[in-house]
Amino acid sequence: MIDFNNSKNAFGDKSDFDLNRAFFLFQTLNYPTISKFLTVILKVILSLRIPIDFLIKLTIFKQFCGGETISDSRKTIDKLWKSSIGTILDYSAEGQENEDDFKNVFDETLKVLDIAKDNPKIPFVVFKLTGLIKFNILKKLSKKQELNEKENATLIRFNKRLDIICKKAKKINKPIFIDAEESWIQNGIDSIVFSLMKQFNKEKVLIFNTVQMYRHDRLSYLMDLSQIAQKEDFKIGLKIVRGAYHQKEIERALEKGYKIPVHEKKSNTDKDFNNALKFCIENINHISICSGTHNIESSMYLLKLMQEKLIKNNDDRIYSSQLLGMSDNISYNLSNENYNVSKYVPYGPVKKVIPYLIRRAEENRSISGQMGRELKNILEEKRRRKAS
Ligand SMILES: Cc1cc2nc3c(=O)[nH]c(=O)nc-3n(C[C@H](O)[C@H](O)[C@H](O)COP(=O)(O)OP(=O)(O)OC[C@H]3O[C@@H](n4cnc5c(N)ncnc54)[C@H](O)[C@@H]3O)c2cc1C
Structure with missing residues (x-):
């Protein structure tokens, strides 16, 4: 049977930098208050058309979008x-x-x-x-x-x-x-x-x-x-x-x-x-x-x-x-x-993708376990890299 905990396979094509960015992001989303605050900010950016696309692009967009x-x-x-x-x-x-x-x-x-x-x-x-x-x-x-x-x-x-x-x-x-x-x-x-x-x-x-x-x-x-x-x-x-x-x-x-x-x-x-x-x-x-x-x-x-x-x-x-x-x-x-x-x-253009990103943040907050799952996997790989 497959070992879904094999973090070496899972993150083989991720650099240390990629891994740390994902860790930071998922850890942030893991705090309900911060995650809720982030969701509100995204909604405000969407409705007021505030031009901080670059910040979104470097963080949550980079993790979830091509x-x-x-x-x-x-x-x-x-x-x-x-x-x-x-x-x-x-x-x-x-x-x-x-x-x-x-x-x-x-x-x-x-x-x-x-x-x-x-x-x-x-x-x-x-x-x-x-x-x-x-x-x-x-x-x-x-x-x-x-x-x-x-x-x-x-x-x-x-x-x-x-x-x-x-x-x-x-x-x-x-x-x-x-x-x-x-x-x-x-x-x-x-x-x-x-x-x-x-x-x-x-x-x-x-x-x-x-x-x-x-x-x-x-x-x-x-x-x-x-x-x-x-x-x-x-x-x-x-x-x-x-x-x-x-x-x-x-x-x-x-x-x-x-x-x-x-x-x-x-x-x-x-x-x-x-x-x-x-x-x-x-x-x-x-x-x-x-x-x-x-x-x-x-x-x-x-x-x-x-x-x-x-x-x-x-x-x-x-x-x-x-x-x-x-x-x-x-x-x-x-x-x-x-x-x-x-x-x-x-x-898609950052502004147009924001509703998708909001759903990801909300989903990750509401699913008991999903955030924990992502963080656990990333931590496991960080540990493995440190040890090897
Ligand atoms: C490739 C892909 C395509 C997708 N396409 C669509 C799509 O076309 N339409 C769409 O709606 N979604 C789509 N999704 C999102 C999907 O529906 C889930 O929201 C997401 O994948 C999380 O569910 P999960 O199976 O990964 O498992 P888990 O993380 O185990 O389950 C989370 C899901 O369980 C359900 N759930 C949570 N709490 C409860 C509760 N209290 N009672 C009952 N059910 C609950 C919800 O559906 C929640 O999303 C897609 C997901 C993927 C990976």
Whole structure:
């Protein structure tokens, strides 16, 4: 079995300077008061447009992002690939609300497809549907509400762009991940991605939806999807994650008075995540997966399931993926054993990436254990280097 505590593998390509910067950052984020203060500062910078990009760039941005552009990110892409880890370039412009922004994300996605062509360093392309269409339209689609004339025109433009992206991805044979977002727009996202899977996943998997296993209903969702796909003769691609909006989901449900859609006990999310892995591996002939997690137990469990089914380590239907700057002990130790691994590498102008960075800081504060996990790994490597 893999030793996820092997810090020499995990940090082999990090200089002492890199390691100390990560240590300083994670230690800072580990103090709830400081971390909360930092989050507030980032939000203020975002709303007031204060020009201290350089400071963010040297610290939190450097840890979690590839650069401001694709070409800035090349160094990271090459470095990861030296350890056989693929890059999933994630143009992290969030909260897009106008036509220029959507066109910008569309153009950027096409650029990523261009550099992904014939490039094993970039195994997937990813985007959020809210990068291409208004949140409110997805919300209306989720509630099956009628769109007005202007919204319909926007939807037509969006569908055309999506079609261009998917056809280009098909032409160059590069699968696409579509991220999962807040539950009140996810029905809309699911039905759009369902149509794409039906259209593009006939012979092999091109389109991947994302399932957030902190939701009560996702196991039954994926079992139903599996049945439909078999009946209608298409394949399924799924990125399996726990979910990034836990607190927000609870707060909104309480505020609006509907049933909380997510588990409230972490152990139930963990159970559903592992059951989703199990179900997908049992149905691996028509479901391809990417296990998007920093959780060691789930990562171990996936390997166990693969072993039991005699699936080889680098079977191209199974990927593991982590976010840049996090859980290198999982990514590097898996790739060292020839498993398929990739990292999400967010990039974009500092201001646009700030919401992503805020989520990282908040997530790291709210997840009991994640900060401790990162710090423990870094400390272990610092100790090992000192001793050797
Ligand atoms: C490659 C990759 C892609 C991702 N894509 C997406 C995406 O498209 N959409 C998205 O929403 N997220 C996405 N995420 C983020 C992901 O959903 C998690 O937030 C993050 O990975 C932390 O979860 P974990 O599995 O690493 O494990 P852990 O650190 O073990 O678990 C933390 C997670 O458990 C859940 N949790 C925490 N407390 C509780 C509680 N009290 N009760 C129930 N559940 C709880 C939350 O989901 C929390 O994020 C992605 C992550 C990765 C690595």
